[in-house]
Structure formats: C-alpha cells, structure tokens
Amino acid sequence: MGEIYDMYGDTIYGILTKIVLEDGLAEDLLQETFLRVWTQRDKYDTSRGTLFTWMLNIARNLAIDVRRTATWKHRHENRTVDVSVGMEDAAELRTDSVDPDTIDVRDIVARLSADQRQVIDMAYFLGYSQSEIADELGIPLGTVKSRIRLAMNALRTYFGEAV
Amino acid sequence: MTRDEILQSGLLELYVAGALTPEEVTRVESWITSDSLIAAEVQRIAEAVEAVATTHRAPAPADMKLRILTQIDRVEDASAARITSESENRPTERRRTQRPAVRRWLVAAAFVIGFLPSIWFYVQWQQSTEQLTTTERALASEREARSTMARTAETIERTMARLSDTNVVRTPLRGTAAAPSSFAVVFYDRTTNDVFLDTKSLPALGSNEDYQLWALVDGKPVDLGTFDPAEGLDSAVVRQMRAVQGAGAFAVTIEPQGGRPTPTLERMVVLGVAS
Structure with missing residues (x-):
C-alpha cells in the first residue's frame, strides 16, 4: 500500500x-x-x-x-468551476514542482485543442458525466462522445511519437 | 454494433472515465469479456489516462502517507476485533443466525484463501531476501579470504625469491637444553645485512611474553626485534627481522612482552652459529 x-x-x-x-x-x-x-x-x-x-x-x-x-x-456559492481557467492555474502552479517525468506528457497535453483538453479534464479528472458535459458545454451527447474519442486518439498518437 | 463501431463510438473512452450510464456500463463490460481486442483498447485508453493524469500532480502533505497507513492498520484491527466479538457473543441467537454466520465464515474463508497466494509470495519474498543477504555475506567473506590468500601467496613468493639469492646463507638454530625440541632457521644476507627468520618449532609462550631474536656481533648481543608466531599474516611465512652487520651467531630468547635490551640467557630456546 x-x-x-x-x-x-x-x-x-x-x-x-x-x-x-x-x-x-x-x-x-x-x-x-x-x-x-x-x-x-x-x-x-x-x-x-x-x-x-x-x-x-x-x-x-x-x-x-x-x-x-x-x-x-x-x-462555494460564487465559484463555478471554470475548467479551462482551472487548467491554466494548475499549469502555472505546477511549474515550481516539476517532475521531469511528466514534462513530456504536459507538452503532449498542450498540443490538444482547448476543446479537447476541456472535455478530457471534465470527463476524467473532474468527474462530469457525459450528459453533464453536454449540458455544461451546450453540445449534443453524440458530440461529447466523439470529441472525447478524438482527444484520446490525438493523445495516443502524440504518445506514440514521444515513445 | 460491430467492433469498429464500438471502437469509434467513444463509449470505451467514457467507460474508463466512469462517465457512462449503468446500462452502457453493462454493455461495455460484456464487450470487454467477449472481445479481447476491445479489452486491449480499454487497457490502452486507461494507460493514456494514467499518463495524462500525472499532469495534475500536486504534492500532498508529507505526513499523508503515514496517516493513511495508520488508518488502514486501525481499520484492519477493528474489523478483526469485530469478527471475534461477533462470533463469541451470540450463543442464544445461534439457531437464527446460523446461516449468516456460515456465510460469514465462508466469506472469511474465501478471503483467507484468496490471500494465501499473497501470503505465500510475501513469505517467499522474505525468504529470498534473507537468502540474498546470506549469500551476499558469504560472497563478501569469500572475497576477503581470497584476497588474504593472494596477499599471503605474494609475500611467500617474494620471500622465496629473496631467500634463493646466492648471497643468502642459511643458518639453522637448534634447541638448547631448556627447549631441546625447538628449531628455527635464519637466512642472513651478508651483503645487504637482511635477516629472515623461519620459526619451525618453538615452545609455547606464556601470557605477556614475546620471542626476541638476537645476533651476536663481536661477542655482544644485538636486538633484532620481538615476534609472536601466532600473530598476524606472517605467522605462516618467513618473517623479516631487523638488519644487522657482521653477525657471528643468532639466538631466540623468551622475554617479557615488548622485549628487553639484553637477553635473558636462562630463557634462550634456540641458538646457531652463522656460517
């Protein structure tokens, strides 16, 4: 453990x-x-x-x-979670505790479009369900699925290059 | 859905995210069980998520690990205690609770059986760690023994080469009346004045005693140093003593530890005249 x-x-x-x-x-x-x-x-x-x-x-x-x-x-009444802003903040905060192993990954993540990053963060790390993502972003459910699919594909392509 | 449609659907990605509805989860899990390619795809997605997740890393407080491990320990102890007290404190309800109790024991048994491999691996791991340590220690002492042997062999070789020099004269020292069975040999190089001593057989020393080698130069004893054959590396080999010029004879006496400026003649054990 x-x-x-x-x-x-x-x-x-x-x-x-x-x-x-x-x-x-x-x-x-x-x-x-x-x-x-x-x-x-x-x-x-x-x-x-x-x-x-x-x-x-x-x-x-x-x-x-x-x-x-x-x-x-x-x-947290007055604080809605703005995912993209959250990410920028996090990126800044992270610079002072950089783990060399993760630099490449961050570069790779940075290559995603803002839309793709947002949808990946919402689904994987912020715990939104697909319908919540659809509501939040004002897009149809089918688009949520395909956007996540494309984002993950892009990530894996970049990972493939990096390895 | 065909396999391609499933792969393209985006459902697998959402499945790993835990963002699907329960019905969709059931469907995806049936695909995973029936199609190894889909299972492999899910695995790859999970690996990509894991890699991306590291970008969100933030240092947790330093004591978190200890807090977590302590809490797990506490919970384990508590649940062990609960099982014990449950099984002890309900004799009157036995009939009614028999089935759940049986089930509980079955669960406990399954748990134990499930854990046996881990325990076995843990024990194996412990044992192999111990074995490794023992082996390492044995290897180290083996290595040390070998280097000691190598050093000894080198010293013997060097000494032998030195003693076979034509200038070196061999002088046997024979036992005196005080120690008739004693015997030693001095190798004396008259050109360099080097003296080597090979103690073949000398009487045992008392505690706080040393042997001391003497040379007679013009009838006067000259101290060539003390030695204890049982001591140190050179106990096995011919030892080099202090150099002396014009020695006519050599003798060994037993003296108080550290030696004396003049020999105690009553305690002379071997004596030989240099040729």
Missing part, C-alpha cells in the same frame, strides 16, 4: 484538490480513497482498466459526492 501511495498519492491528491477546491477536504478524501482501495481491493478487475484508473474512479466519485452536499455548495 505504501508503494501504491508513492506512485499515485500526489496525482490523486492533485485531482481531488481540483474537484473539491479545498486542500483540507482533498486530504480527507485522499485518505478515504486509499482506505477504500484497501478494503475493496478484491473488487479490482485488471481487465477493466489499470489500477490507477480504478483508484481514480473511487477518488472522483467520493469528490463528486462531496461537491453535491449543501455545505460544500454553500461555501
């Missing part, structure tokens, strides 16, 4: 802070995520993604539940 934490702890924490917007809350959720990973470890199915994506789903669902509470909504 310690090793898994070393590998994924900071990444999951980063994503949690982005969803719940509070460090303290993100810490609690990180703890809860790892506890669930531990107690539900027999539910992890290797054919349905990587260990990381399984953990990410657990973390994201916990974070979404928190965001749906009245207390959270009350505290």
